Amino acid sequence: MSVSDEVGDVRRAADVNAADCPSRLVLEHVTSRWGVLVLAELLDGMRRFSELRRAIGGVSEKMLAQTLQTLERDGFVHREAHPVIPPRVEYTLTPLGEEAARQVWGLARWAEDRVPSVLAAREDYDRAKAGRVHA
Amino acid sequence: MSVSDEVGDVRRAADVNAADCPSRLVLEHVTSRWGVLVLAELLDGMRRFSELRRAIGGVSEKMLAQTLQTLERDGFVHREAHPVIPPRVEYTLTPLGEEAARQVWGLARWAEDRVPSVLAAREDYDRAKAGRVHA
DNA sequence: GCAGTACCTTACTTCAAAGTGGGTACTTCC
DNA sequence: GGAAGTACCCACTTTGAAGTAAGGTACTGC
Secondary structure (H helix, E strand, C coil), X not given: CCCCCCCCCCCCCCCCCCCCCXXXXXXXXXXXXXXXXXXXXXXXXXXXXXXXXXXCCCXXXXXXXXXXXXXXXXXXXXXXXXXXXXXXXXXXXXXXXXXXXXXXXXXXXXXXXXXXXXXXXXXXXXXXXXXXXXX | CCCCCCCCCCCCCCCCCCCCCHHHHHHHHHCCHHHHHHHHHHCCCCEEHHHHHHHCCCCCHHXXXXXXXXXXXXXXXXXXXXXXXXXXXXXXXXXXHXXXXXXXXXXXXXXXXXXXXHHHHHHHHHHHHXXXXXX
């Protein structure tokens, strides 16, 4: 008899190690290629669509729009469209989104810092592997 | 004149917002679908290949092997193969990998906790959108 | 002597993610 | 009056990530 019988609720039910757990999707959305960068950028404050596009190198309009929609649907970003000409749409983090953003921002910062270590590790690995092939 | 002229080194050069920055790849490896789960699992200590396979629901042998190789090459995971029969291979985190694992573990935990909030947000979003269509 | 175990690798296939190029509707700038 | 800016959407194509299935080794146990 497990912890959550009796009622069909989700007390402690979420488990990322379960293949069909919804937490997997939540995780995949915030750690997605562009999701990470959008969240990190928004941590700095409100941004317009084209500001995000310019800030995040290499993102296409399509992917940015798609990423923002996913994040909005999950309740991480708030979208405010002003019915003016030219169109003005402002994106901000929700409290929930700020929690996520803080974590991925840390990760992004860490990745930047550790680039030299990783590059060195890769060289070691590749050299060791090449050596094994020739031997 | 920028901060890093004079020498061709990489002082403060890493920037995740630059399309061609290596930090992008580092980030993508640790935040990859299976990478997150492998790192989080290894935070608990040494694991064998088949232990990881059993622990992480839904991962195929191919993807697990591939993920472990990527993480090993980047210097996050240490692989120790014992030449015995049947083969025994032990995976552990390197100090660098532990830094990454701690962060993604936090993210995984957070995702589990926030599943109800996200599910609720999605319902709101979908309901609002459906309403707009019918109106 | 065949199944089973452990740790993969390779080949083939599938499918979703991502890029490309177009269009919209309206305004301001030159 | 033509270009540029704004915030997208849509259709199409390409890429690459992932799943499936099979093979391979060197044994152990039945």
